[in-house]
Amino acid sequence: MRILLAEDDNLLGDGLRAGLRQQGFLVDWVRDGATAQRELAGGTYDAMVLDLGLPGKDGTEVLADARRSGLKLPILVLTARDAVPDRIGHLDAGADDYIIKPVDLFELGARLRALVRRAHGQAEDAIEMHGLRLLPASHEVLLNGEAVTLSAREFDLLHTLMLNAGRVMTRDQLERRLYSWGQEVESNAIEYHVHHLRRKLAPGLIETVRGVGYTMPRPQRPGRA
Template structure:
């Protein structure tokens, strides 16, 4: 199975060279050139790792990273940048980056660092969440019902994970929007309801209870 990466880099020549080299190393690479594109694809897709430049059109790479961590996206991030000041490194690592490499760099070092952050992420111990026959494995990004794998979208996965993390408690629509998109009030009013409907269809109508006027709950209690 190939490791899929997102490359966020506005230097086309460097990006093409990286894509070619990474493909030879067995990585499948999607490429975007600015912060807005990065935010969009990171919400809509799941990656094994992100190679992130800091100086981007339309915003900063640091802002992209902060948005990821703000919605509990733990995808490994390797910052690739020309900024070599210690303060820049500290800011990137404090914002949630897993590693930091300064341009110009040797490709073999980049590949080694990338393999290391992916390997560390796969070795993290993430609690498997279970409720009413449904199990969610955050590390593997897998959902099962009565032991059978169930295909869910990335948005559905994030919605379900937050509800299961807070089983027995009511989760508001705004909290779900924040977890799925990293912002509240900027999407269609029924979007979360659509994801909940899809999850009920796939996992059982009784799994998720609606708490009218507030949000949703998995499991008993209040």
């Protein structure tokens, strides 16, 4: 999962980025509201962690502008204000969740996974289809009950395709979800990871849509042909 982190405190931001990376998140970190707004407009993220006290354009404005523009990205607010009216105000302003400082990194990771899961219509942490069971919290993958060892990139690619089952994802869309700033992307990186997933899982699990990208078919509902 690729996360946009907007936090102007260098010590806190560095700790949040490191802690989320240890949990398998890709994190792009910005330090002011204007940059956060630009990234929201042009980036591809699964969720955002937004501090309200950003310089230049504060987080409240960033949140309000994002919702006015129709952006549906899950946004989790970081706040030092734990009074009930403040929390209600954040949620009514368009935040999907909030967490009180000081931040517990494992709670933050769990809340982000829950937000992304709900945004894709998933009720439970585990995603299951086509004999696969993927657990984002523990980075485990089971195929017909047997554990499968995947690299971090393979896991992220499989996770993205399963979350978006039935939707064709272009190579550019997949690259944006698998690589954060400063990470070099080889020209055939997605094809390479797809090849290895097919070899480790099943040849027909990921379909190629020629000239467009890749998709994982949505499981058919019982009773349908």
